[in-house]
Amino acid sequence: MERLDGRKPDELRPVKITRNYIKYPEGSVFIETGDTKVICNASIEDKVPGWLKGQGMGWVTAEYSLLPRATGVRTVREATKGRIGGRTHEIQRLIGRSLRSVVDLAALGERTIWLDCDVIQADGGTRTAAITGSFVALVDALNKLVEDGVIEQLPLLDFVAAVSAGKVEDKILLDLCYEEDAKAQVDMNVVMTGGGKFVEIQGTAEAYPFAREELNQLLEFAQKGIAQLIEVQRQALGELADKIGRVTKCQKPDPTGQV
Structure with missing residues (x-):
């Protein structure tokens, strides 16, 4: 099949990462895929x-939001509904799991890093773009x-990035846009580290x-695709990229199912 683009x-x-996009946060990125x-x-x-107090461990977590006109038809803000939807929670x-997979939480100390991911325009792959951009932030x-x-x-133990893949009209494709994703026979999201290890595979x-x-x-x-995305991250980070991976041991609290 011939792809739409x-x-x-x-x-x-095409992927573009712009650092220092917002004035106030300690880290801010605008990612375009x-x-x-x-x-x-x-x-x-x-x-x-x-549940982490007194353990000498830090935490990394995330919030995600799709703005009302990020899509072709306006969606109601979840704040208006009074609850977070299942998709958003997932x-x-x-995002939180993916970022924590490469952070030494003991070295972070008792502090939390919040990643706020706001989709201002959606054309497929919003969660994977959020992971890839959040790492740089x-x-x-x-x-x-x-x-x-x-x-x-x-x-930081390593880089981490994510991408979608799928089967559309019996063809395997990388990085699906919305039109491809909407008719996919198989939809998959993959998160991997710079060292080529899998963090998460979601395939249906x-x-x-x-x-x-x-x-x-x-x-x-x-x-x-993830290898290419990590190279984009490296280029965006410049000299900072060389400082990633110097930590050799990641210490984490016992699993609790927390966000």
């Missing part, structure tokens, strides 16, 4: 959730702690089951 099956949409545009802000809070947890926030003498070095057959060979190709496409 003429891309090859294993080709990403094709027509999907997300603002990712990282804020430092000098406290941790109650995405927030995914997180680096800037953590670097501010280093510059202020609060911590000695960036408590929308109509019929898919074969192991197709799963392998989906993961191969995702791995290729």
